Amino acid sequence: MVVCAFAAISDVLKPKSFAGLFGAAPSVALATLYLTISSQGKIYAATETRSMIAGAAGFFVYTFCATWLLTKRSVSSLLVTISLIPVWLAVSFGLWFLLLR
Amino acid sequence: MNVSVNFSGLRLAKWYQFALRFFFGGSICVLAGMIAEKYGPGVGGLFLAFPAIFPASATLLENQQKEKKEKVGLHGTIRGRKVAGVDAAGAAMGSIGLMVFAAIVWQLLPGRAPWRVLLSATVIWFAVSVAIWRTRSLLVHRLKRKTQRAL
Numbered sequence: 001m002v003v004c005a006f007a008a009i010s011d012v013l014k015p016k017s018f019a020g021l022f023g024a025a026p027s028v029a030l031a032t033l034y035l036t037i038s039s040q041g042k043i044y045a046a047t048e049t050r051s052m053i054a055g056a057a058g059f060f061v062y063t064f065c066a067t068w069l070l071t072k073r074s075v076s077s078l079l080v081t082i083s084l085i086p087v088w089l090a091v092s093f094g095l096w097f098l099l100l101r
Numbered sequence: 102m103n104v105s106v107n108f109s110g111l112r113l114a115k116w117y118q119f120a121l122r123f124f125f126g127g128s129i130c131v132l133a134g135m136i137a138e139k140y141g142p143g144v145g146g147l148f149l150a151f152p153a154i155f156p157a158s159a160t161l162l163e164n165q166q167k168e169k170k171e172k173v174g175l176h177g178t179i180r181g182r183k184v185a186g187v188d189a190a191g192a193a194m195g196s197i198g199l200m201v202f203a204a205i206v207w208q209l210l211p212g213r214a215p216w217r218v219l220l221s222a223t224v225i226w227f228a229v230s231v232a233i234w235r236t237r238s239l240l241v242h243r244l245k246r247k248t249q250r251a252l
């Protein structure tokens with residue numbers, strides 16, 4: 001529901017660069033953290049959010065590359081967004097391994 | 102650049118577009134929980150910022166723009182991809198806010214009421230993201246004006 005709410009907000013906003021902010025809304029995080037806090041407690045959830053910083057950095061690199069490929073190279077959105085997932089994995093796990101492990 | 106609300110965007114959206122986001126959003130919640138259970142909260146936490154809904158949103162946006170252009174007899178593939186690219190640029194700015202969100206929850210959650218921490222972190226995510234978007238818009242505007250003057 002949280003995911004759909006943020007998606008609906010994104011659909012009605014203009015310009016698209018502003019609406020795009022909601023593409024990085026903490027919707028999945030809010031839903032997951034709510035469940036984690038109820039089942040595992042606050043300390044466990046806090047540990048997860050520490051790693052989430054690396055995940056968000058990965059998301060930044062992922063969307064930055066997607067922006068470049070979509071606007072400058074005009075590659076299909078589906079192809080770009082799926083093929084860049086290994087980039088997210090590499091950056092997120094790399095940062096977590098080097099700085100947060 | 103001014104922000105406006107256009108409810109026709111909701112009319113253009115189809116039910117399956119929300120169903121897809123609901124499905125991917127729900128799936129990643131479950132997946133993050135399973136990964137955390139198996140490999141610990143350190144690895145599971147990474148997936149709280151996994152681009153689960155982004156591929157679906159970008160593809161739907163591209164198709165929506167394409168359909169719009171094709172209705173008036175134009176070929177909208179390039180336009181659709183450019184709009185999806187602009188949307189991705191917004192998401193890149195929002196992801197900086199997402200890092201701040203995570204840092205705030207990490208620091209404040211252990212000692213405070215969860216709902217208060219999550220609510221404040223979401224408000225701060227929005228404020229940081231909007232501030233970055235606004236700063237970038239102003240810089241782009243100034244750069245354009247300078248270039249026009251130089252010409």
